[in-house]
Amino acid sequence: MPHAPDISTTAATLSDRVYSDLGGRARRSGREVFPLHVGDTYREPIPAARAERQRTSAHPHLHTYAPVHGEPALLDAIVARVKQRAGVTLDREDVQVVAGATSGLAIAASVMLDPGDEVLLPAPFWPLIRGVVASRGAVPVQIPFYTELSDPGFDPEAVLERAVTARTAAIYLNTPNNPTGCVLAPETIEAALRVAKRHDLWVLSDEAYEALCFATDPRPVWTYADAAGRTLVAQTVSKTYGLAGARVGYLHGPHTLMRAVRGAQTFATYCAARPMQVAVSHALRQGDVWVAESRALYADAARATAEALGVPAPEAGTFVFADVSRLLDAAPRDANDADDARDGGPDRHEDARAFLERCADAGVLLSPGGAFGTDYARWVRLCFTAVAPDALARALAVLRPLFRG
Numbered sequence: 001m002p003h004a005p006d007i008s009t010t011a012a013t014l015s016d017r018v019y020s021d022l023g024g025r026a027r028r029s030g031r032e033v034f035p036l037h038v039g040d041t042y043r044e045p046i047p048a049a050r051a052e053r054q055r056t057s058a059h060p061h062l063h064t065y066a067p068v069h070g071e072p073a074l075l076d077a078i079v080a081r082v083k084q085r086a087g088v089t090l091d092r093e094d095v096q097v098v099a100g101a102t103s104g105l106a107i108a109a110s111v112m113l114d115p116g117d118e119v120l121l122p123a124p125f126w127p128l129i130r131g132v133v134a135s136r137g138a139v140p141v142q143i144p145f146y147t148e149l150s151d152p153g154f155d156p157e158a159v160l161e162r163a164v165t166a167r168t169a170a171i172y173l174n175t176p177n178n179p180t181g182c183v184l185a186p187e188t189i190e191a192a193l194r195v196a197k198r199h200d201l202w203v204l205s206d207e208a209y210e211a212l213c214f215a216t217d218p219r220p221v222w223t224y225a226d227a228a229g230r231t232l233v234a235q236t237v238s239k240t241y242g243l244a245g246a247r248v249g250y251l252h253g254p255h256t257l258m259r260a261v262r263g264a265q266t267f268a269t270y271c272a273a274r275p276m277q278v279a280v281s282h283a284l285r286q287g288d289v290w291v292a293e294s295r296a297l298y299a300d301a302a303r304a305t306a307e308a309l310g311v312p313a314p315e316a317g318t319f320v321f322a323d324v325s326r327l328l329d330a331a332p333r334d335a336n337d338a339d340d341a342r343d344g345g346p347d348r349h350e351d352a353r354a355f356l357e358r359c360a361d362a363g364v365l366l367s368p369g370g371a372f373g374t375d376y377a378r379w380v381r382l383c384f385t386a387v388a389p390d391a392l393a394r395a396l397a398v399l400r401p402l403f404r405g
Ligand SMILES: Cc1ncc(COP(=O)(O)O)c(C=O)c1O
Pocket: 039, 099, 100, 101, 102, 103, 126, 174, 178, 206, 208, 209, 235, 236, 237, 238, 244, 247, 248, 249
């Protein structure tokens, strides 16, 4: 076997199996398999935005490179959508089309962070952000947050403040949050922004689920006074318009930062796929009814899921995040753990793996909570939009007894 050189130290910390490696086990169960571990939708996008509807006859040069900045029709549609949503007319120059928010956030990390910088990651968080930060050689600092907000003794400003060091360069905010479906209250956003302003931090505002709030549309983070000049917004059409495979998203932020973003985009993917940029421009222009329908369908699915699992319904998004500690083995795993437990030492009880395996054996795939932060090993995430409502009902019938213990 020839010897291969070592991979980089940052790459060694990354895995492509963040969501679930239990697929084979579920398939072997011989049962109907419900892939509720992936964050996606069963809905097809509006016809005008589908890949098969884009024609070279309507768009000469459809298959050439798009401008680095973005397809002009898409940039116009983004500016119009932001105006409709937030009442603010962005300067087109301050918008950058990217190949999905994942790529956009990697570009953001490359322009905001130097290796060794620390990024505050209120947890639980979308798992890929940890890898995005780590890939830059920066340090993700995990802070239990979204799950703590309902605790009357929890002071978001004090908690974030305590995590700041001389190396802190940025804070990542994600409202609505993946995985909890929590929508941050204005006073929590203000508290986080005060910390950012006090320590001159960048704010990375991930708005992937911004259009999927089930009650009211909250005010976007970037429109708060203390966000000015320091906030980069990452947006995607993956969730709002059911176009995850299109790999199109956009960033917008302060002018000087966006010039650097444009430079970084040139060396990242150069441009997002041109045919899909055209497709997405149609989604942004004609997708309002589809989005409203999705919101209503997803809200129903959220309620049904929460009821079946016996947890509070999320306020937004496509996920339920559940603490399954009570369903796990209460006994410490080995003699040392037993000593620790007696001494009040570290809690090394069973993580959610055995419970996830029980679900997989019944045909349902869920994500391990540990992917969303080290404090969430005894939690699991379920995506209630991954399968159509009839299939979701069958999956919930399977899960109901498993969650009741
Ligand atoms: C919070 C959050 N941000 C960003 C993304 C990435 O979006 P995209 O598909 O545009 O890369 C996701 C996808 O699941 C997400 O949940």
